[in-house]
Amino acid sequence: MTTPPQAPACYRHPDRATYVRCTRCNRFICGECMRAASVGHQCAECVSEGAKTIRRPRNQFGAPLTSTTPVVTYVLIALNLLMFAAQTVVPGFENAFELRSLDVADGEVHRLLTSAFLHYGPLHLLFNMWALYVVGPPLEVALGRLRYTALYLLSALGGSVLVYLLSPLGASTAGASGAVFGLFGAAFVVGKRLNVDVRWIVGLVAINLVITVVVPGISWQGHIGGLITGAAVAAAYAYAPRNARTAVQVGATVAALAVFAVLIWWRTAILLSAVPFA
Numbered sequence: 001m002t003t004p005p006q007a008p009a010c011y012r013h014p015d016r017a018t019y020v021r022c023t024r025c026n027r028f029i030c031g032e033c034m035r036a037a038s039v040g041h042q043c044a045e046c047v048s049e050g051a052k053t054i055r056r057p058r059n060q061f062g063a064p065l066t067s068t069t070p071v072v073t074y075v076l077i078a079l080n081l082l083m084f085a086a087q088t089v090v091p092g093f094e095n096a097f098e099l100r101s102l103d104v105a106d107g108e109v110h111r112l113l114t115s116a117f118l119h120y121g122p123l124h125l126l127f128n129m130w131a132l133y134v135v136g137p138p139l140e141v142a143l144g145r146l147r148y149t150a151l152y153l154l155s156a157l158g159g160s161v162l163v164y165l166l167s168p169l170g171a172s173t174a175g176a177s178g179a180v181f182g183l184f185g186a187a188f189v190v191g192k193r194l195n196v197d198v199r200w201i202v203g204l205v206a207i208n209l210v211i212t213v214v215v216p217g218i219s220w221q222g223h224i225g226g227l228i229t230g231a232a233v234a235a236a237y238a239y240a241p242r243n244a245r246t247a248v249q250v251g252a253t254v255a256a257l258a259v260f261a262v263l264i265w266w267r268t269a270i271l272l273s274a275v276p277f278a
Contacts, residue, residue: 011043022046070137072145076152077129080176083117084125094118099173101164105271109264112164116156118174128176135183135201142190143237147249151233154256155182158229159222161260165267166221169275178222181208182230189234229256 007017010030018030023040034041042050087094099115119125140148159178167173184205191198205227212220236252 070140073136105268112160115174131180155179155226155230159226162221162225178226181223181226185227185231186234193238
């Protein structure tokens, strides 16, 4: 008397007989574990591993084509609104974070960035947030969230650094205008790279530069610094060769930070030698 051969069982469910094998790992799989593949069926583990090796499609700037929601822009707007609320209700908050050259030279370097999230009044805030809402989303989609975030922060810092270099010592400065002007410059560069009509951004920049010069009390240093920084960083991001795209983009980001660090150090040394600090 012979014993009939035992049917093979699913590798995950030993109590389930099956004759179907995963076409990738060749293990037996039951109906619950099998996933349809281009040829035959695969197990859930092989499908998961295969998905990790598939490269997500990206545009010429390195941004994923599937990312269309401007999350970073919304977060930046929310941060500016929260900071303005804190300015309104927390005594001394504005004084602690706005940009003043002597305070920066005295060690409060954080003011170079925190000041870009403060605003002097609702109209100041409204204009900058409207500009960010209009210009930010298409740039975020084109560049990707990480590059867009770096561009925004570098533009804000570039505007503050020029303020630190050239503004009167007693002046106080705040606002996202430097970052917004950086987005203006980036929109022009990216638009040219994509061969789209950029006349609207040229007109927008021209109008704002005229306002900057004509209206008293506006920090032209912050606007110009942000504009130059945004255009320069965007050029590095947009025109980086595909075969060395990430290296060039990261290198440009680090180089910008290095230039800012040197300028801040140089200006601080001048102020420390000229102004006595307690």
